[in-house]
Amino acid sequence: MDMFLPDSLTLVALLGCFAVALVAGVVKGMVGFAMPMIMVSGLGSIVGPEWALAGLILPTLCTNGWQAMRAGPRGVWQAVVRFRVFLAVAFVMLILSAQLVSVLPARAMQVMIGLPIVAFALSQLLAYPLKLGSPPPRRVEVGVAMLAGGIGGFSGVWGPPTVAYLTALETPKRDQLQLQGVIYGLGAVALLGAHIGSGVLSTTTAPFSAALVPVALVGMWIGFRVHDRIDQVMFRRATLVVLLIAGGNLLRQGLGL
Structure with missing residues (x-):
């Protein structure tokens, strides 16, 4: 196998x-x-948690850039101004927290992420919506x-709390898509810098991450087309279902089930 891939990675993998x-x-692209x-x-589940973290960094950076710019630069600036405190903190x-990668057990990390995701998604799907004022309290x-x-x-993974x-702010689906792109895009830039510093993204792992970028962009193009065809109610339900599935899978892995 090529030098930029994990030694144990077969063609099928x-x-x-x-x-x-x-x-x-x-x-x-859809949610x-x-x-x-x-x-x-x-x-x-294929290459292990550290290679997985390295692999997602460049696809996340590129797809968020596309998502943020989809409605134009004016919308990007408005989102930055509106969420400046959120983004800075x-x-x-x-x-x-990027420095915790090498010391926090992988399973503990998966449970810490998965549990609140599942709890939030279930509460929303079971008609116990969380609603905040607009603008929300600064402490929140x-x-x-x-x-x-x-x-x-x-x-x-920084999406669930942001979503x-x-x-909870009842953001319209088109605005939410762009806001997420801006917030996650700036976070992806920070993540890139943080994990160059932590050593997770290196000359060994970066080519693996880069190889996943074109495939992720094709997938996102498909997802955008679906997003444009669904209404607000369907968008919200799809968002919560995705949260529930992803959170449940992380819990399963973290608990060794």
């Missing part, structure tokens, strides 16, 4: 990695998030940003 990236792209969750859980927490914004950035740094936050 590599095709499995491409399939994971394609599915992650489709889902992200605006879940690429890191799908890639962490899917790639993690999450950025700092992401950089700090800071708290969610700390949680999202903290989880994102050591796992590459829960935007869903």
Whole structure:
């Protein structure tokens, strides 16, 4: 196998990695998030958690850039201004928590991410919606940003708290898609820098991550086409179902089931 791939990765396993990236792209294009969750859980079962984390970094960066710019640069600037406190707090927490990758057990990480995802998705699907004022209390914004950035740094997965936050604000689907692209895109830049520093993304792992980018972009193009055809109610339900499935899979892996 080529030098930029894990030694144990066979051709079939590599095709499995491409399939994971394609599915992650489709889902992200449709609901605006879940690429890191799908890639962490899917790639993690093929190449292990550290290679999975390295593998998702460049596809996440590229797809979020496309997602953020889909409605034009004006929308990007408006999103940055509106969520400047959220972005600043999450950025700092992401950089700090990235150093935990080498010390936190992989299974503990999976349970810590999966449990709150499942709890939130179930509560929403069972008609117990969480609603926040507009604008929300500053302490809520800071708290969610700390949680999202903290989880994102050591796992590459910062979507669930952010999705829960935007869903609780009852954000329209088109706006939510772009907002997620901006928030996750800036987070992806921070994640890239953090894991160059931590050594997770290196000359050994970066080519593997780059190889997944074209497949993820194709998947995202498909997902965008689906997104444009569904209404707000279907978008919200699809978002929650994706959260529930991804969270459940992370819990399963973390508990060794």
